[in-house]
Amino acid sequence: MPKVRVHNVTISLDGFAAGPNQRLDAPFGDGVGWGDDLHSWFMSATKDAAAGRTGTDVEYFVRGDRNIGATIMGRNMFGPQRGAWEDESWQGWWGDNPPYHHDVFVHTHHLRPALEMNGGTTFHFTDEPLETVLRRAFDAADGKDVRIGGGAAVIRQYLRAGLIDELHLAIAPILIGRGERVLDNLGEGIDGYRVSELVSSPNVTHATLVRR
Structure with missing residues (x-):
């Protein structure tokens, strides 16, 4: 049975996945950079995996x-x-060949035509309800699992609705103090989950939540 999964979402010890004021020159918000202490485990795991090395972080990555x-x-x-889109020149952070290589559904209140990229990635922009988008994603996945890529707000919405089967968080030993949390204001939505794995590496603690 195909699942809905979240992977490699890094949060600080106080629960933040991004700082405030996300923008072009600060994609993760003020005080949080790509490859800094929050995301250094991910960058190292990416390089190690490409080099054929193994380890806890590589396995989760x-x-x-x-x-x-x-x-x-x-x-x-x-x-x-x-x-509203100023124009449609923005095509994502990932260049002409994004790393997805499959259909990607982007939740937005401001629609635009589907964007086909090199390597098989097509971005679909939708304002449909979560359940409708999830059905479309499962159809596109053709028997494989669907990943909720982020950010924190979208993950929270799917958690509140009880639609995620597996959630992997990498908890970094740093404090950010402000910004956007993943596990925030979930209400009864979080009651249906339990921690199935808690594994530490020298860099982060990997926590996996699954349905009860």
Whole structure:
């Protein structure tokens, strides 16, 4: 049975996945950079996996791509623009050949035509309800699992609705103090989950939540 999964989402010890004021020159918000103390484990795991090295962080990193047939993300993860599109020149953070290589569904209140990229990635922009987008993603995944890529707000929405089967968080030993949390204001939505794995590496603690 195909699943809905979240992988490799890094949060600080006080629960923040991003700082405030996300924008073009600060994709993760003020005080949080790509490759800094929050995300250094991910960068190292990426290099180690490419070099054929193994380890706890590499294993969790690699899991994130196994058997994934479609991805769902929020507008903030796709790009820094807010509100109506000034134009359609922005095509994501990842260049001409994004790393997905399958259909990606972007939640947004401001629609635009589907964007086909090199390597098999097509971004679909939708304002449909979560359940409708998830059905479309499962259809596109053709029997494989669907990944909720982020950001924090989209993950929270799917958690509140009880639609995520597996959630992997990498908890970094740093404090950010402000910004956007993943596990925030979930209400009864979090009651249906339990911690199935808690594994530490020298860099982060990997926590996996699954349905009860």
